[in-house]
Amino acid sequence: MTCAQGKVLGGSSSVNGMIYIRGQKQDYDHWENEEGCVGWGYDDLLPYFKKSERNESLSGYYHGTQGPLHVSENRHRHPLSQTFIRSGQELGLPYITDFNYENQQGVGFFQTTTINGERASVSKTYLKMVEGNNQLTVKLNVLVHKVQIEKGRAVSVECEINGQKQVIKARKQIVLSAGAISTPKILMLSGVGPQNHLTEMGIKTIQDLPVGKNYHDHLHVSINAVTRLPTSLYGQDLGLQKIKNGAQWMLTVLV
Incomplete structure (x- = not known):
């Protein structure tokens, strides 16, 4: 899935x-x-x-x-x-x-x-x-591998930038906000999670916690139907229709 x-x-x-x-x-x-x-x-x-x-x-x-x-x-x-x-x-x-x-x-x-x-x-x-604040630095194309923890304290982030491994050290604190999927993933890669699962994956457990437990997604069921008239949105993003819709948006919305 x-x-x-x-x-x-x-x-x-x-x-x-x-x-x-x-x-x-x-x-x-x-x-x-x-x-x-x-x-x-x-x-x-x-x-x-x-x-x-x-x-x-x-x-x-x-x-x-x-x-x-x-x-x-x-x-x-x-x-x-x-x-x-x-x-x-x-x-x-x-x-x-x-x-x-x-x-x-x-x-x-x-x-x-x-x-x-x-x-x-x-x-x-x-x-x-x-965006103009000199205390802000935005790094793009960064893949975070894990948070490095020493003596129970998060001290740095191990990541990959354009294929090169880098370690970014924290002076004060680390806020991990990577969404409902990647946040528990990074925590578990860092050794924070259910011990049995981490051991199975060959990861040393730093803190045994039920990270990722009870995850829910908002699943839905699609229903397809045939209409008598061509009134649906299918095909509106293809070919000339796509160009027409793009032009309409630029000429009528962005004014």
């Missing part, structure tokens, strides 16, 4: 579907109440969601309007999407205009992390804010 990862500046926010959705309130509360993750409940995290958000239409208790992350409404609503949403309502599902409200059960149009027809990735929002 393929697990796509955003190995690009901005991470997965540069390649994902741009849907702005935070996750179920119950999941965060489960982490805090059942797994002992104090401070990770929904009410604890909501202020940070709001602080990051610059929503063009929603506000109030659940939304922010002054953050760096642009959140927009869909300007174009495809006829097939509208048909799908009407069908959902006819089956009894409520129509929802906010999928980050108290209840996410229903059908409707998602908001997206976009601004003026362009993707609002992490690199174009957060990183853009500090």
Whole structure:
């Protein structure tokens, strides 16, 4: 099974579907109440969601309007999407205009992390804010192998830059933020993880922890159907149609 990862500046926010959705309130509360993750409940995290958000239409208790992350409404609503949403309502599902409200059960149009027809990735929002800061250095094409740990303290990062092995030493601290897949991978390569698995892989265990346990992906099931009329998006990214759509975007969106 393929697990796509955003190995690009901005991470997965540069390649994902741009849907702005935070996750179920119950999941965060489960982490805090059942797994002992104090401070990770929904009410604890909501202020940070709001602080990051610059929503063009929603506000109030659940939304922010002054953050760096642009959140927009869909300007174009495809006829097939509208048909799908009407069908959902006819089956009894409520129509929802906010999928980050108290209840996410229903059908409707998602908001997206976009601004003026362009993707609002992490690199174009957060990183853009500090690109001129002389305390920031961005290294591209870097593959992190592991964090080197001495006497229980992370002291350096072993990585590969353009095929050359390098060790970057830390003066103060190391923050490992490589996504839901690569973060536990790097930790386990560094010797932090379930001892049985690390031993099986020939890695010396520095700290026996259940790293990577209970990983979940947001799987989905695709349904294919044949339409009587050529109204789908198939083929819109090919040949002359691709050129036409690109020209339309440049002439009507970027003005």
